[in-house]
Amino acid sequence: AQKVTQAQTEISVVEKEDVTLDCVYETRDTTYYLFWYKQPPSGELVFLIRRNSFDEQNEISGRYSWNFQKSTSSFNFTITASQVVDSAVYFCALSEAGTGRRALTFGSGTRLQVQP
């Protein structure tokens, strides 16, 4: 069965610090997709990134970067030079493309608080 674990429940940093959010996943499929979403206080989830299981290249988008390692089943998310606006709950999610269900399985989320 598919599973996503975000062991960090809450992280607090001071503005301009770098912070890494961990995500570990479990799946039996060879083809799968990994996602990160941001949930600001308003409640609506905002899509950040999707990676498929065949693409292990790291990705950088501005202050955001993602490290996908199949060997450790991890898909970690780093925010460089954090800002107060980064304060939110961040979710990692997994979708299997095989015969499993066609829906995302989410981790429990990591609440990030960036202090000014």
Place this chain on the structure above:
Amino acid sequence: DGGITQSPKYLFRKEGQNVTLSCEQNLNHDAMYWYRQDPGQGLRLIYYSQIVNDFQKGDIAEGYSVSREKKESFPLTVTSAQKNPTAFYLCASSTDNYRGGELFFGEGSRLTVL
């Protein structure tokens, strides 16, 4: 603007009453989903539908029902059989789940049962 509209945003109901949450999308997406969010537990899948007139149970379907009569609409009914219905409910849609399409979410409906 295209998007997903959930209503109502806040809802209060007495215990034992059925409640229906609305979800409408104008993104022309085939797949739609309902998730429940409780504090510290992330999002849990209630039901999903990949095509009109078809839907599947998720991980916590007991006490809930859905219908998918139109492509744009996927209402969720929280029945009196749901033992702990107070939660934040999120509706989502996706263009192509078979290729891992990302989900687009509505703003959510917060249900409080008194």
